[in-house]
Amino acid sequence: MRAMSVFPKQREIRIVDVPVPMANHEHDVLVQVREVGICGTDREICDFHYGTPPDGSERLVLGHEALGEVVSVGPAVRTLKPGDLVALTVRRPCPDEECVACRAGRQDFCTTGDFLERGIKHADGFMTEFVVEHEHYLVRVPPTLAEVGVLIEPLTIAAKASVELEAIMRRYPWEPTGLRALVLGAGPIGLLGAMAAVSRNFQTFAYSLEAADSPRARLARSIGVEYISARDTPLDVLAAKIGPMDIIFEAVGSARVAFAALDALAPNGVCIFSGVPGGDKTIEVELDGIMRNIVLKNQVLFGTVNASRSAFEASVQKLEQFMTLFPEAVRGLITERARLEDAPALLHQPRGIKQVVAMAA
Ligand SMILES: [Zn+2]
């Protein structure tokens, strides 16, 4: 079968022929991959910034945002049956007996850093035809989400952030209402975050580089988000323009933007960082003022990385809710479906919003 493979040493990306994986555990499930999304992480792996092949191999099969269909199940599998659609989770626990997070099945909180990630770190990914996986790492997806289920993995970021946000908001002895949320960045993660905010009835704003009449801005407005283009509103006047925000969801991966936007964070506000800045440049930020606000205004800043099985389950629920509230906007996130043969070009040239490789095509 074919597999999109990265050879970091040779600095090459190509489709190679690999053996169909064999199920050899009673809890194993054979999955036929239907669709795989491409994101910035894949592009960085293809630029050889990171991405580590499995031990003993010189190639890494790419792809971590996958929707598949169960072909066959081992004799002990109880949660899935042939024909079921599944989202494939990405991170696998580290082997350290002392890592309480991994031992509790929460490898998203791993403390050793020795976890594996399929398609990213020491484990092959899903941009191939068949995958074998333990049932525990597969999450059932209802058939109604067949068309958009490939978005479940990227949505786990907002899904996990949402669970953590709720835990933080339990500190108020009142029911918070009329909350206002600002999303930084209108890429797939930002737009999915905006959908999550709207679905919780937050008055939602999105701030991003794209022009006010761009397709991303139109998509944001179609779900009731107020879109503000950085072309019209420089970062230093954003706070004055939109007023205090109870929640800020950062999805740009820029420390400069993230910290500057804190000006807009309300008293008792919560700011969530989800982007991963690539550089290590020195930037000037007025930290005294930021720290003063964090203390005097009870603000919370936290980072979140996906994702546990529970976040995938929450993501499935959210996506179902989005498909009831604004199905066209959800479908509109997937702007291109390509064949595996055409994936190398996509990996080097982002266009549209979310590009997807359709494995069966
Ligand atoms: Zn991704």
Ligand SMILES: [Zn+2]
């Ligand atoms: Zn661990």
